[in-house]
Amino acid sequence: xxxxxxxxxxxxxxxxxxxxxxxxxxxxxxxxxxxxxxxxxxxxxxxxxxxxxxxxxxxxxxxxxxxxxxxxxxxxxxxxxxxxxxxxxxxxxxxxxxxxxxxxxxxxxxxxxxxxxxxxxxxxxxxxxxxxxxxxxxxxxxxxxxxxxxxxxxxxxxxxxxxxxxxxxxxxxxxxxxxxxxxxxxxxxxxxxxxxxxxxxxxxxxxxxxxxxxxxxxxxxxxxxxxxxxxxxxxxxxxxxxxxxxxxxxxxxxxxxxxxxxxxxxxxxxxxxxxxxxxxxxxxxxxxxxxxxxxxxxxxxxxxxxxxxxxxxxxxxxxxxxxxxxxxxxxxxxxxxxxxxxxxxxxxxxxxxxxxxxxx
Amino acid sequence: xxxxxxxxxxxxxxxxxxxxxxxxxxxxxxxxxxxxxxxxxxxxxxxxxxxxxxxxxxxxxxxxxxxxxxxxxxxxxxxxxxxxxxxxxxxxxxxxxxxxxxxxxxxxxxxxxxxxxxxxxxxxxxxxxxxxxxxxxxxxxxxxxxxxxxxxxxxxxxxxxxxxxxxxxxxxxxxxxxxxxxxxxxxxxxxxxxxxxxxxxxxxxxxxxxxxxxxxxxxxxxxxxxxxxxxxxxxxxxxxxxxxxxxxxxxxxxxxxxxxxxxxxxxxxxxxxxxxxxxxxx
Ligand SMILES: Cc1cc2nc3c(=O)[nH]c(=O)nc-3n(C[C@H](O)[C@H](O)[C@H](O)COP(=O)(O)OP(=O)(O)OC[C@H]3O[C@@H](n4cnc5c(N)ncnc54)[C@H](O)[C@@H]3O)c2cc1C
Numbered sequence: 001x002x003x004x005x006x007x008x009x010x011x012x013x014x015x016x017x018x019x020x021x022x023x024x025x026x027x028x029x030x031x032x033x034x035x036x037x038x039x040x041x042x043x044x045x046x047x048x049x050x051x052x053x054x055x056x057x058x059x060x061x062x063x064x065x066x067x068x069x070x071x072x073x074x075x076x077x078x079x080x081x082x083x084x085x086x087x088x089x090x091x092x093x094x095x096x097x098x099x100x101x102x103x104x105x106x107x108x109x110x111x112x113x114x115x116x117x118x119x120x121x122x123x124x125x126x127x128x129x130x131x132x133x134x135x136x137x138x139x140x141x142x143x144x145x146x147x148x149x150x151x152x153x154x155x156x157x158x159x160x161x162x163x164x165x166x167x168x169x170x171x172x173x174x175x176x177x178x179x180x181x182x183x184x185x186x187x188x189x190x191x192x193x194x195x196x197x198x199x200x201x202x203x204x205x206x207x208x209x210x211x212x213x214x215x216x217x218x219x220x221x222x223x224x225x226x227x228x229x230x231x232x233x234x235x236x237x238x239x240x241x242x243x244x245x246x247x248x249x250x251x252x253x254x255x256x257x258x259x260x261x262x263x264x265x266x267x268x269x270x271x272x273x274x275x276x277x278x279x280x281x282x283x284x285x286x287x288x289x290x291x292x293x294x295x296x297x298x299x300x301x302x303x304x305x306x307x308x309x310x311x312x313x314x315x316x317x318x319x320x321x322x323x324x325x326x327x328x329x330x331x332x333x334x335x336x337x338x339x340x341x342x343x344x345x346x347x348x349x350x351x352x353x354x355x356x357x358x359x360x
Numbered sequence: 361x362x363x364x365x366x367x368x369x370x371x372x373x374x375x376x377x378x379x380x381x382x383x384x385x386x387x388x389x390x391x392x393x394x395x396x397x398x399x400x401x402x403x404x405x406x407x408x409x410x411x412x413x414x415x416x417x418x419x420x421x422x423x424x425x426x427x428x429x430x431x432x433x434x435x436x437x438x439x440x441x442x443x444x445x446x447x448x449x450x451x452x453x454x455x456x457x458x459x460x461x462x463x464x465x466x467x468x469x470x471x472x473x474x475x476x477x478x479x480x481x482x483x484x485x486x487x488x489x490x491x492x493x494x495x496x497x498x499x500x501x502x503x504x505x506x507x508x509x510x511x512x513x514x515x516x517x518x519x520x521x522x523x524x525x526x527x528x529x530x531x532x533x534x535x536x537x538x539x540x541x542x543x544x545x546x547x548x549x550x551x552x553x554x555x556x557x558x559x560x561x562x563x564x565x566x567x568x569x570x571x572x573x574x575x576x577x578x579x580x581x582x583x584x585x586x587x588x589x590x591x592x593x594x595x596x597x598x599x600x601x602x603x604x605x606x607x608x609x610x611x612x613x614x615x616x617x618x619x620x621x622x623x624x625x626x627x628x629x630x631x632x633x634x635x636x637x638x639x640x641x642x
């Protein structure tokens with residue numbers, strides 16, 4: 001991203017005729033250990049809108065080892081909105097590795113010429129996007145929070161936070177194709193799945209031999225999932241900030257979370273103080289979350305925190321400072337001491353649950 | 361073993377303010393720091409040097425004042441420092457930046473072959489994580505991103521084993537030198553600058569390279585700076601709060617339990633989905 005806003009972006013321009021053949025929107029379907037990353041379907045929902053605005057087709061790109069699995073991923077891509085899938089199957093693609101995936105995706109782009117290519121801003125997506133964009137010598141915009149089509153010139157206008165979220169900027173890639181962007185998980189809404197949708201598959205071969213690939217995967221050590229927080233996909237999150245004052249007080253957050261069967265989240269200073277694990281940090285440099293209910297206790301609502309959680313359906317904020325920024329965007333605000341409000345909330349939720357249990 | 365560490369001087373974004381009227385960044389008085397993730401990369405490089413011997417060279421592309429960041433790196437124990445600075449680099453996006461850095465590294469290689477290039481996983485101002493992969497591709501080095509640990513290096517065999525953070529687990533990768541590694545945060549605290557290193561840093565000349573010394577010819581002018589940047593910022597604006605301010609819950613009695621009950625009642629009425637979600641847990 002260039003730092004200075006250039007006038008270039010505003011004026012009318014003619015697309016280099018060389019690039020006129022680039023058509024269609026692609027979403028890279030990321031998977032690992034037999035699971036498609038949900039960000040791919042979130043992007044498919046967004047890609048559908050872009051493709052409809054442009055009046056072009058939406059394609060999924062599936063790369064992996066031959067077998068039923070990759071075909072199923074294509075079917076799922078159709079159900080989430082894709083019109084077609086580019087499928088590349090090769091044993092070499094069993095595990096993610098930069099070199100063969102970069103070659104495979106780059107070759108497909110050169111062969112079928114999409115105008116837009118979207119990837120998840122995950123460890124895999126960022127690794128791949130950065131090398132593919134460099135190989136294709138095209139523009140790539142990271143961690144976008146908004147994607148739309150500029151009606152003036154049909155180009156992709158990608159909006160992303162800058163300076164730690166204090167400002168937003170819109171970035172365009174004018175005379176280069178494809179226009180590439182990454183988006184973090186949970187930033188875009190999950191589209192409705194339509195079980196009856198189908199589409200066509202276009203197969204493309206990788207054309208590489210294992211011997212020519214230098215980096216080898218020796219082993220994959222999966223995370224012990226039991227105690228790994230799944231913050232990004234939690235429906236209820238109870239989060240605490242520096243306003244909880246002491247690590248002992250943070251127990252009040254855990255207590256409420258336990259009653260609600262919720263995940264525990266935290267602001268950055270809490271993580272830095274070592275009260276909870278880095279995996280629990282919500283915000284710009286932590287996780288983006290989209291729960292139905294987000295309870296924030298002793299959190300000021302700084303922009304870096306806000307960008308990670310403001311898409312929650314309902315936000316209850318507890319803060320003893322009536323001017324805390326969190327009250328500017330929370331749904332319900334309680335001005336008061338978190339140390340007394342939290343136990344009261346825990347009790348009220350406990351009673352509500354008991355009532356629901358009786359009602360069956 | 362020769363390791364080049366790419367660092368960037370960034371404004372301490374914790375201290376940046378946005379002008380409320382003009383929506384511009386107020387940089388005055390904001391201290392410049394080494395991108396914190398790059399310090400993890402530097403520390404990892406210095407550890408490998410402690411173990412295997414060799415040379416650590418730090419480079420940065422930036423304005424003349426970025427020299428301060430390089431001196432700091434020298435005081436931690438880097439052996440050599442190069443500042444790539446030229447007006448022609450202004451306005452570079454990640455593609456143009458990776459071109460300039462890769463050209464400079466090729467120049468460095470003319471004097472001493474480079475076994476590894478280290479970068480932080482991303483910067484705190486741009487946050488893109490794109491420059492590392494870009495430099496690797498341009499140099500045709502093996503790319504190993506999000507490395508949490510360099511498990512072993514056998515410099516003679518040109519072999520390396522690393523742990524790489526992947527979605528849902530850790531990949532143990534075996535690769536070959538030369539490679540470019542982006543370092544994940546976290547394993548090692550940055551060491552303190554020692555007295556001798558501080559004195560050495562004060563005296564050691566930081567090499568200043570302009571476009572030509574970085575090996576970029578006139579033909580390549582279209583690949584650097586604003587010209588070499590496919591992405592263009594078309595608009596900068598402040599996030600508009602699309603939400604109304606919170607409905608404040610006030611209860612005469614001020615009794616926490618009454619307040620809690622009131623919030624729950626209101627919420628269950630207005631958000632049936634939340635009520636349903638909670639009932640599911642009963
Ligand atoms: C590059 C960068 C990235 C960042 N990334 C993140 C990120 O991902 N996530 C994140 O959260 N932050 C992030 N930050 C930090 C962010 O700017 C704020 O500093 C942080 O969110 C503040 O956390 P806090 O609200 O818990 O603490 P504070 O700002 O200390 O606020 C504490 C709040 O608690 C209230 N309080 C105090 N006592 C009580 C009490 N007894 N009862 C109720 N309320 C009380 C206070 O009124 C205050 O509003 C980042 C910063 C930078 C520069």
